[in-house]
Each structure stands twice: as structure tokens, then as C-alpha cells.
Amino acid sequence: MLGDNDGILSGAHFLDGDHACAEGAIAAGCNFVAGYPITPSTEVVERLAWRFPGTGGTFIQMEDEIASSIAIQGAVWAGAKAMTVSSGPGISLMLEHIGLAAMTEVPCVFVNVQRGGPSTGLPTLPAQADMMQARWGSHGDYEVIALVPNSPQECFDLIIHAFNLSEQYRVPVLFMMDEVIGHMTEKVVVPPRDQIKITPRRYTKLPPGEYEPYRAGDDLVPDFAKAGDGHRFHITGLTHNEKGYPVMNAECQEQLVCRLVDKIRTNVEQISFFHEDGLEDADVVVITYGISSRVTMRAIREARKKGVKVGHLRLVVVWPFPEEYIRRLAKQIEAFVVPEINLGQVVLEVERCAAGTCDVISIQHAGGAVHKPRTIYDAIVEAVR
Amino acid sequence: MNTTEIKIGGLGGQGVILSGMIIGRGACIFDDKYATLTQAFGPEARGSACSAQVVISDELIEYPYVEQPDILMVLSQEACTRFVPEMSPTGTLIYEGQLVKLPPSLPETLKRFAIPATRIAEELRRRMVVNIVMVGFFAAVTEVVDAAALRKSVEASVPPGTEELNLIAFERGLAYGQEALAGKTSESVVSRK
Known part of the structure; x- marks a missing residue:
């Protein structure tokens, strides 16, 4: 399978989500992946190991996930675009380094093809139970961005967006697939090279001597210098000043950690990405993400046939959470219904934002399968009673 | 929505998943339709009972799973016994006539088509193309995906170097199906009640 000079397979393909994710990463310019294969994400790295020799990329199967999650960060400092790929048990091992990437502002992508947990759980079956881990998994205060695709086409499109966001904000971006999306095969259209929008790395224009690696501009994001290009820089997970040197006191901590958090929190509107359907006159709104959104579409179609005024809000970016938007919406409706393949995670954020102004109904599923459309339908009908 | x-x-190893892949790819890449393929993933895909599910539609497919098959194609007795009860009573059952015996008391409205696909594959000296013979037969006896699109999909889906053999297998299945529809074969059972 040969692509054009950039190795991008422009055209229509019949691909599963894992393979589409791999192709999207290549299209995004990713040229370094380190990983330790794990079901149900294995096909992502399997395809990259096969494709990278032809596109100039490097895949390394590391000794474990801990090594994988740090190898990608070394590669980024050397100028690569990098990601790692895993599932729950592996992501749990990587958490310390997600915090390091947040602290040292390394643009990189962590793909999590979610399976049932906790622990090794259900290797071959779906869940959406790592959503809170994605946000809070590492210690300390920090913000990440998390995207959730609901089709193989979105695995392609959104992994490119994930890389772009990571470059723009210099944060680790979590790409939250699930077993169903990863192993579902559908048509995936890969656009021509010139129609794929890539956010370039924010390399500094300052000469060596003037550049400071953690001095941020108005957008709170510092510019980047590649190791070995003549700029002096220092990288540490310790609380650091603008030169990158450790300064362990409360003032520096406040300055640094508030900036790391604010560069995301003050840009929530820009980062937010969701699809609305029929919200204008809705009495009840179903909030979904990932595979649950597709089950919900079926349930909503049936409910509308019965005359229920039900809208659908599908979150593509789940973290940062679109708090203001949900607060406003809560005032216009009677109830939110939140189906998730977990025992109630994102629904907690919905409840927090709704703050009692409307009902919030959690439709939980312990994992291993997706909801039955009927379950969501019944909840919608019950919500407007 | 026409879905x-x-x-x-x-059984795992019979090419069940590849058949699903060919039908899905034929529908959405070489024909103008939407298709979603889901498959049994796990130990069952590697030896014991195995299944692929394809939803084909004129519109974007929301729910990706098969709930009540309109068409069931089976290559083993176990798959037949297990999946026939799930079928739509007005559906179409396509089965390998040498490997599968139909259970008694099937709904009269169920359309059935049998093909000795293993024998045909053996005539081609490659038993492993039995799944492609079945896909050719599927092309003839159903109208879900255009036969020309399925032919292209076979060519695009099989391992490089095996295209010619697989296309012959496809044509043999297709021809057998066309004969079955014309009532010219003895082994095919076409329910016309």
C-alpha cells in the first residue's frame, strides 16, 4: 500500500478505527511512536510498524508503557511529532509521564482505546470508564485536552486535530477511543495532502541568548526550541522558572501552575468542540460522547417519532468541559440524560454545571457492551414525564 | 431509511471476517452506500464460532450492530444453529449445503439458498476460497450490493497474488447463484411458498 510522497493514503478506504487512527497520525505528521502493544489498541501500532518505514517514521516497541510514555517526550524535544498508544492498564502505568508532559509542556498525544476495567478487566470489550482518569490521572493540578471520536472517520480526522491542539497549547492530548470504535470498520476518506490542516510547532524566533524556554506570551503558551539547535534550555519536572531552572517556592509554583491551568481554562470556548442536534425546542437533551452517541441517535430517532422534544449534544472535546455552555443549556430544558459506559463519570460534571436547575439522569453501564437503544429511549421518555 | x-x-479460519470485509467494502467503496462492519473479537475469532456483522444502508448508519439479521450467511452447523433464531422471519438464509443441515421448523417465509461451496472450492484446488465462493453466491441471490462492486471488492481485499484465483471463485459462486435463481440446480433450495 503506497501513498503519495508524504505517505498519505488519499482516497476512500474501508478501515477500522485503530487503523484509521494510525493513518490519521501519519497524515498529522507524526513520525515517532513508542508503545507496548495492548488489546484493543494493538492494531494502531501494528499498522504504524508496517507503514512507518515507508513514511520516514520510527516505531519502537519499548520494554513497557512507562518507557513508551517517556520515549515519546524525548523524541518531541528532538523535534519529532510523537504519540503513544495503549489501553487502560497501560495508560495507568503512563500517568506519571502525562503529568510530566503537562508540567514540561510537551506537545504529544496519548491514545487510549478504552476497554473494561479496573485492572486488566475486559481486554476485548468496550468501556468509557477512563474518562476521569484522563482528566485527573496524574498528581498535581494540571489541565489536558481529551477528544472522543465516534467513528473510524473521526479516528482519522480527530487524531489530526489532537496533534494540532497539542502543538497549539503545548499540552498532552488524550485521544479516548473505545474497543467498539477501534474495531468497527467503515468508510474512511483521506483527503489530499493540501486539504489537511496542520498546526506547526511553535518554534521560537528569538536567537540563542535571548530565548527562555518557559517565557510565555499573551496566550500563556511558551515557544519551543529544539534540542541541539543552539538554544540553551533546561527541562525539569520540578517547579521551574522561565529559564526552566528549578525554583522551589510558593511564588514560582503559583506562577507556573496557574499558567499551565489557565492556558487551557481561559481558552475553553476555542477548544470546545461539540455537535448539536435539535436543541432549539428540546425539553430533554441527551449528552453523549464516543460510541454512546451512536446508540443515542437511534434512541432519539424513536423518541421523536413519539413526539418527544429531545435534543442531542455530542461532546467531541470532553476535557476541558464546556461548563458555561452546559450551565446556559440547563436553564432552557427540563432534563439532561447522560448515557456512558461507566458507572457515572462525565455525568458528575453535568450535575455540577446544572446545579439543580434541571434534572440530570445518569444512564450507567458497567462495560463489556454498549447500551441498548431501548434503555436510552426509556430514559428519554421517562425524563419528560 | 433502507437498511x-x-x-x-x-468457524475461525473459514474467512468469515474477510467475507464481511468484502461485502462492507463493496457496499461503501465500490457501491454508493454506507456500511459498518463489526466482528466478534477475541478467542472466538481464532478457532471456534466466529461471526461478522455488516449493516448496509442508504443513509448514515447510527447504531452499528445487527439486531435481527435480514440476511444470514453460514458456513458451519454451529453458526446456523446459533444464529438462525435471531433472524428476521422474512429474511434470507444462505448456507454451505455440505456443511450445514437446516434445522426443522423454519418459518415458511424465510428464503433459503444453499451452495456446495466447499466442493466448488475443492474443484479450484484451494479449499480456502470457500468464503469467496459464498460471497459470489451472495452477490447472485441478494440485491444488497451490486455484483460488479463486490467483484472489485474481492480484488481489493484478498492477499496480493491471489486475486485471479479469488475472482474465479467469486464467479463460480455467482454463476451457481444465478442458476439457482433460474431453478437449474438440484442442490439449491429456494423456498417459494
Whole structure:
């Protein structure tokens, strides 16, 4: 399978989500992946190991996930675009380094093809139970961005967006697939090279001597210098000043950690990405993400046939959470219904934002399968009673 | 919304998943339709009972799973016994006539088509193309995906170097199906009640 000079397979393909994710990463310019294969994400790295020799990329199967999650960060400092790929048990091992990437502002992508947990759980079956881990998994205060695709086409499109966001904000971006999306095969259209929008790395224009690696501009994001290009820089997970040197006191901590958090929190509107359907006159709104959104579409179609005024809000970016938007919406409706393949995670954020102004109904599923459309339908009908 | 739910069942190694892949790819890449393929993933895909599910539609497919197959294609007795009860009573059952015996008391409205696909594959000296013979037969006896699109999909889906053999297998299945529809074969059972 040969692509054009950039190795991008422009055209229509019949691909599963894992393979589409791999192709999207290549299209995004990713040229370094380190990983330790794990079901149900294995096909992502399997395809990259096969494709990278032809596109100039490097895949390394590391000794474990801990090594994988740090190898990608070394590669980024050397100028690569990098990601790692895993599932729950592996992501749990990587958490310390997600915090390091947040602290040292390394643009990189962590793909999590979610399976049932906790622990090794259900290797071959779906869940959406790592959503809170994605946000809070590492210690300390920090913000990440998390995207959730609901089709193989979105695995392609959104992994490119994930890389772009990571470059723009210099944060680790979590790409939250699930077993169903990863192993579902559908048509995936890969656009021509010139129609794929890539956010370039924010390399500094300052000469060596003037550049400071953690001095941020108005957008709170510092510019980047590649190791070995003549700029002096220092990288540490310790609380650091603008030169990158450790300064362990409360003032520096406040300055640094508030900036790391604010560069995301003050840009929530820009980062937010969701699809609305029929919200204008809705009495009840179903909030979904990932595979649950597709089950919900079926349930909503049936409910509308019965005359229920039900809208659908599908979150593509789940973290940062679109708090203001949900607060406003809560005032216009009677109830939110939140189906998730977990025992109630994102629904907690919905409840927090709704703050009692409307009902919030959690439709939980312990994992291993997706909801039955009927379950969501019944909840919608019950919500407007 | 015109949607067809297809389930393909057999044993791991019979090419069940590839058959689903060919039908899905034929529908959405070489024909102008939407298709979603889901498959049994796990130990069952590696030896014992195995299945692929394809939803084909004129519109974007929301729910990706097969709930009540309109078409069931089976290559093993176990798959037949297990999946026939799930079928739409007005559906179409396509089965390998040498490997599968139909259970008694099937709904009269169920359309059935049998093909000695293993024998045909053996005539081609490659038993492993039995799944492609079945896909050719599927092309003839159903109208879900255009036969020309399925032919292209076979060519695009099989391992490089095996295209010619697989296309012959496809044509043999297709021809057998066309004869079955014309009532010219003895082994095919076409329910016309």
C-alpha cells in the first residue's frame, strides 16, 4: 500500500478505527511512536510498524508503557511529532509521564482505546470508564485536552486535530477511543495532502541568548526550541522558572501552575468542540460522547417519532468541559440524560454545571457492551414525564 | 431509511471476517452506500464460532450492530444453529449445503439458498476460497450490493497474488447463484411458498 510522497493514503478506504487512527497520525505528521502493544489498541501500532518505514517514521516497541510514555517526550524535544498508544492498564502505568508532559509542556498525544476495567478487566470489550482518569490521572493540578471520536472517520480526522491542539497549547492530548470504535470498520476518506490542516510547532524566533524556554506570551503558551539547535534550555519536572531552572517556592509554583491551568481554562470556548442536534425546542437533551452517541441517535430517532422534544449534544472535546455552555443549556430544558459506559463519570460534571436547575439522569453501564437503544429511549421518555 | 442487516457465521479460519470485509467494502467503496462492519473479537475469532456483522444502508448508519439479521450467511452447523433464531422471519438464509443441515421448523417465509461451496472450492484446488465462493453466491441471490462492486471488492481485499484465483471463485459462486435463481440446480433450495 503506497501513498503519495508524504505517505498519505488519499482516497476512500474501508478501515477500522485503530487503523484509521494510525493513518490519521501519519497524515498529522507524526513520525515517532513508542508503545507496548495492548488489546484493543494493538492494531494502531501494528499498522504504524508496517507503514512507518515507508513514511520516514520510527516505531519502537519499548520494554513497557512507562518507557513508551517517556520515549515519546524525548523524541518531541528532538523535534519529532510523537504519540503513544495503549489501553487502560497501560495508560495507568503512563500517568506519571502525562503529568510530566503537562508540567514540561510537551506537545504529544496519548491514545487510549478504552476497554473494561479496573485492572486488566475486559481486554476485548468496550468501556468509557477512563474518562476521569484522563482528566485527573496524574498528581498535581494540571489541565489536558481529551477528544472522543465516534467513528473510524473521526479516528482519522480527530487524531489530526489532537496533534494540532497539542502543538497549539503545548499540552498532552488524550485521544479516548473505545474497543467498539477501534474495531468497527467503515468508510474512511483521506483527503489530499493540501486539504489537511496542520498546526506547526511553535518554534521560537528569538536567537540563542535571548530565548527562555518557559517565557510565555499573551496566550500563556511558551515557544519551543529544539534540542541541539543552539538554544540553551533546561527541562525539569520540578517547579521551574522561565529559564526552566528549578525554583522551589510558593511564588514560582503559583506562577507556573496557574499558567499551565489557565492556558487551557481561559481558552475553553476555542477548544470546545461539540455537535448539536435539535436543541432549539428540546425539553430533554441527551449528552453523549464516543460510541454512546451512536446508540443515542437511534434512541432519539424513536423518541421523536413519539413526539418527544429531545435534543442531542455530542461532546467531541470532553476535557476541558464546556461548563458555561452546559450551565446556559440547563436553564432552557427540563432534563439532561447522560448515557456512558461507566458507572457515572462525565455525568458528575453535568450535575455540577446544572446545579439543580434541571434534572440530570445518569444512564450507567458497567462495560463489556454498549447500551441498548431501548434503555436510552426509556430514559428519554421517562425524563419528560 | 433502507437498511439491511447481514450476519455471517462460521468457524475461525473459514474467512468469515474477510467475507464481511468484502461485502462492507463493496457496499461503501465500490457501491454508493454506507456500511459498518463489526466482528466478534477475541478467542472466538481464532478457532471456534466466529461471526461478522455488516449493516448496509442508504443513509448514515447510527447504531452499528445487527439486531435481527435480514440476511444470514453460514458456513458451519454451529453458526446456523446459533444464529438462525435471531433472524428476521422474512429474511434470507444462505448456507454451505455440505456443511450445514437446516434445522426443522423454519418459518415458511424465510428464503433459503444453499451452495456446495466447499466442493466448488475443492474443484479450484484451494479449499480456502470457500468464503469467496459464498460471497459470489451472495452477490447472485441478494440485491444488497451490486455484483460488479463486490467483484472489485474481492480484488481489493484478498492477499496480493491471489486475486485471479479469488475472482474465479467469486464467479463460480455467482454463476451457481444465478442458476439457482433460474431453478437449474438440484442442490439449491429456494423456498417459494
